Amino acid sequence: WSSTSSWVGGIVPTSADNVIIVSGAVISMDSDTYATRNSGTTTVVNAGGTLATNKTYFNKGTTTINGLFQLNAGGWVSDEVATPANNPLVYGTNGTLIFAAPYGANNGNYWPTTNGPVNVTVNASSNLDLGFARTVTGLFQTSSNINNPGNITIGPNGTFQLNGGYSFSGTGSPTYGASSLLKYNSGGTPPRAAEWTTATSGAGYPANVQVSNASTVDMGSSSAQCSKDLLIDTSARLNTTTTGLTVLGNVTSNGTISLGGDVTTQGNWTIGASGTQTNNSKAVFFTASTGNQTITRTGGGVVNFDYLVVNKAAGNVQLSASPATSVTLNTAAGDVLQLSNAGALDLNGQTLTLNNNGGSIAANAAGRSITSGLTGATLAITGTKSFNGAGTLVINTNVTTVLSAGFDFGVNKVTVNGVLQLNGGGFATNGSAPTYASASTLLFNTGGNYDMHNGTADVAGWFRNVASTGSAQAGVPWNVTISNNTSVRYNSANNDVFPRSINGNLLINTGSSLTLGGLSGTAGDFFLRGNWTKNGTFNPNTRLVSFNGTTAQTINGATTFDFLTLNNSTGLTLQASSPVTVNQTLALTSGKITIGANNLTVGGLMTGYNATNYVVTASTGQLKRTVGGSA
Numbered sequence: 001w002s003s004t005s006s007w008v009g010g011i012v013p014t015s016a017d018n019v020i021i022v023s024g025a026v027i028s029m030d031s032d033t034y035a036t037r038n039s040g041t042t043t044v045v046n047a048g049g050t051l052a053t054n055k056t057y058f059n060k061g062t063t064t065i066n067g068l069f070q071l072n073a074g075g076w077v078s079d080e081v082a083t084p085a086n087n088p089l090v091y092g093t094n095g096t097l098i099f100a101a102p103y104g105a106n107n108g109n110y111w112p113t114t115n116g117p118v119n120v121t122v123n124a125s126s127n128l129d130l131g132f133a134r135t136v137t138g139l140f141q142t143s144s145n146i147n148n149p150g151n152i153t154i155g156p157n158g159t160f161q162l163n164g165g166y167s168f169s170g171t172g173s174p175t176y177g178a179s180s181l182l183k184y185n186s187g188g189t190p191p192r193a194a195e196w197t198t199a200t201s202g203a204g205y206p207a208n209v210q211v212s213n214a215s216t217v218d219m220g221s222s223s224a225q226c227s228k229d230l231l232i233d234t235s236a237r238l239n240t241t242t243t244g245l246t247v248l249g250n251v252t253s254n255g256t257i258s259l260g261g262d263v264t265t266q267g268n269w270t271i272g273a274s275g276t277q278t279n280n281s282k283a284v285f286f287t288a289s290t291g292n293q294t295i296t297r298t299g300g301g302v303v304n305f306d307y308l309v310v311n312k313a314a315g316n317v318q319l320s321a322s323p324a325t326s327v328t329l330n331t332a333a334g335d336v337l338q339l340s341n342a343g344a345l346d347l348n349g350q351t352l353t354l355n356n357n358g359g360s361i362a363a364n365a366a367g368r369s370i371t372s373g374l375t376g377a378t379l380a381i382t383g384t385k386s387f388n389g390a391g392t393l394v395i396n397t398n399v400t401t402v403l404s405a406g407f408d409f410g411v412n413k414v415t416v417n418g419v420l421q422l423n424g425g426g427f428a429t430n431g432s433a434p435t436y437a438s439a440s441t442l443l444f445n446t447g448g449n450y451d452m453h454n455g456t457a458d459v460a461g462w463f464r465n466v467a468s469t470g471s472a473q474a475g476v477p478w479n480v481t482i483s484n485n486t487s488v489r490y491n492s493a494n495n496d497v498f499p500r501s502i503n504g505n506l507l508i509n510t511g512s513s514l515t516l517g518g519l520s521g522t523a524g525d526f527f528l529r530g531n532w533t534k535n536g537t538f539n540p541n542t543r544l545v546s547f548n549g550t551t552a553q554t555i556n557g558a559t560t561f562d563f564l565t566l567n568n569s570t571g572l573t574l575q576a577s578s579p580v581t582v583n584q585t586l587a588l589t590s591g592k593i594t595i596g597a598n599n600l601t602v603g604g605l606m607t608g609y610n611a612t613n614y615v616v617t618a619s620t621g622q623l624k625r626t627v628g629g630s631a
Contacts, residue, residue: 002031016041023048023067029055029075037061039084045069047094053077059109060084065117066092069110073101077110088112094119094138099126102144106131122146124165141185142166149173149194150203154180160195160206161185168194173204179228182206184236189216192224192241200225211236211255219245219260229267232257234274253277254298259284262307265293273299281331283307283338286317292346295327296320306331312343319350321374326351332358335388339368347399349374356383357405363391363413372398381405384429387413397439403427409434409461412474416440420461422450431457433475439504442477444512445484452500453491464490465498468529470550479504479530482512490517490524494541497523505530513537516545525563534559540583547572555580566591566613574598574621588613595621602626 004010006027013019015038021027023046029035032055037043041061045051045068052070057063057077069089078086088109091097097110097117103126111117111134118138122128127145130152137155143163146152150172154160160174161183173194176182182195196219197204207228211217219241229249232238236255246264251257254272259282266288271277275298284305286293292315297303300323308329310317319325329336329352336359337352339345345352349372354361368391370379379401386408387393393414395401400419403426414434421443428434436442442462444450452460463475472478480502482488490496496517506528508514517524518541529549534557544563547553552570560581566572567589574580574595584604593600594616603626609615615623 001027001029001034019043021045021049021051026050029053029057037063059087059089064090064092065095068096068098070098070100071103071110077108079107079109090115091117096121099123099128102127104129145169159183164188173197175203176206179207181208181210183210183212184215184217185213186215187213192217192219196224198222198224211238268294270296270298271303277304279306281306283309285309285311287311289313291315292318294318294320295325297325300324302326302328304328304330307336309338309340310343310345311340313341314343316344316346318346319348321348324350328353328355330355332356335360335362337361339363344369344371347372347377349376351378351380353380353382354385360386360388361393362389363393364389365391367392367394369394369396370399371396374398378402381407408432419443421445427459428461433461433463435472435474436476436478437472438478441479441481444482444486444488446486447484449487449489451489451492453496462500464500468501468503468527470503470529477502481507482514483509485511487513489515494518499525499527501527503529507533508536508538510535513539515539516541516543518542533557565589566593592616597621599624
């Protein structure tokens with residue numbers, strides 16, 4: 001202050017002069033001669049300007065801080081009773097108070113309760129003994145120890161920033177405003193302390209929390225909760241508490257989140273493009289009572305969990321479709337996926353993979369569901385898993401369940417509304433099967449031979465010797481498709497002693513085949529209520545195929561049967577280019593066969609024909625009977 005070079009015109013302002021400290025200027029009150037600002041004077045520190053003092057500053061006029069006011073060693077702003085009065089400083093909308101030396105803040109007009117500093121900075125090596133309660137509505141940042149942090153209140157949108165060198169002593173914890181931020185910015189490895197306690201309201205209970213500046217925060221062993229969002233910046237790390245962290249808002253990790261215990265969130269879960277999630281066999285619970293919660297990998301990719309728990313009374317846990325995000329569960333023991341409330345897991349057109357052998361999908365009540373609002377979703381079982389729990393699981397229409405390992409569906413526990421796809425290594429364990437809803441499909445996609453009975457149990461999720469009813473049934477597929485050069489057999493010896501049924505359509509694709517059972521009686525027969533499409537190979541193996549639907553059925557593709565029965569009063573129609581040969585018996589139990597331009601050739605008996613059950617030859621097709629000859 002006392003230097004002429006500090007002032008425009010080279011004239012040092014006296015106590016009676018008005019003063020403006022402009023942006024970029026740093027003025028230090030270094031002289032008792034000028035440390036009194038007379039009554040009626042104005043002293044204004046513009047934004048970007050600094051007024052510092054190592055003297056007692058007597059503010060008998062008006063001092064307005066729109067920039068920075070700094071207390072150096074020995075500095076103070078008098079609040080002594082005097083005439084004229086010593087007035088408090090007035091801080092503007094971004095005015096900042098800086099402690100630049102160890103300080104006992106007990107009284108003084110530098111930090112008034114009205115029009116006080118919006119921001120407060122505690123510099124390095126400037127321990128602050130805070131003896132009075134104050135509220136900071138902007139940024140409170142510290143690089144030193146704060147004694148009695150319980151005297152700090154961070155305003156509704158304020159920030160409490162912990163820089164390198166910070167610590168706490170004395171009593172209490174800060175109180176945080178509704179949308180305030182606790183920011184770890186030290187760049188070191190601080191433990192959680194007074195700034196964030198086990199409280200779920202009041203002091204020590206932060207709203208938003210951010211880990212920044214390559215800091216590593218170890219939360220220790222006591223529980224913790226924050227009322228809004230958790231953000232972990234790139235290169236930063238949060239080791240969550242071993243007894244549970246609850247985040248009532250969103251969790252976003254662009255750095256590393258390492259689970260010391262389970263984490264519960266009522267918001268979205270986002271892992272950044274370079275973010276890391278270390279699960280340590282802990283669970284993430286999604287528990288918002290309403291609304292969707294979204295799992296996202298920034299830029300698209302996979303988010304890995306060990307245990308995923310959906311416990312929502314309403315709304316779904318949803319995988320992000322844009323960016324496209326898949327989820328993989330890697331744990332090999334326990335209930336790796338838990339559906340614990342009415343809210344569903346919505347794959348949203350993406351993929352959920354259950355990896356490694358062991359573990360289960362658990363549902364605690366009837367009708368828990370895995371769904372997808374978009375087509376193309378996949379539930380991929382790549383390690384042996386099972387269903388567990390007192391409830392039931394519904395896998396909805398847009399979801400294809402792909403088994404590349406064994407899955408135990410339980411007894412009347414799992415309903416498939418979409419596709420159950422058997423890839424190489426995929427099978428139903430313990431003779432289990434899902435319930436197949438209307439229009440669902442069992443898809444054989446393994447390649448090579450697939451035997452539906454292994455000599456001990458059914459392994460394809462398709463029960464033998466259970467008649468179809470025309471409604472959803474456990475172990476009776478609705479539609480069956482055979483693809484990918486797969487040869488489906490009843491068993492390896494082609495001598496299975498029981499028939500199989502479906503409620504809908506059969507499709508044998510090019511390069512694939514179906515071989516029936518092959519013994520006498522009803523052993524190894526095949527019953528269908530829908531349409532027959534053969535683009536691949538069918539091996540009747542001396543067994544019967546029975547069309548026993550209740551709506552009109554069709555045959556698509558040239559097919560040779562050994563025994564064929566029509567037991568459907570609404571009839572059977574051969575589609576274009578679909579000639580049929582019956583090597584042995586054609587039984588017209590009920591209904592008409594319309595052959596159109598196709599030939600129907602019967603090599604054995606025709607039974608059951610009468611005035612209502614017969615062959616319709618209304619086009620160029622012919623009914624042909626093979627008659628044996630003699631020399």
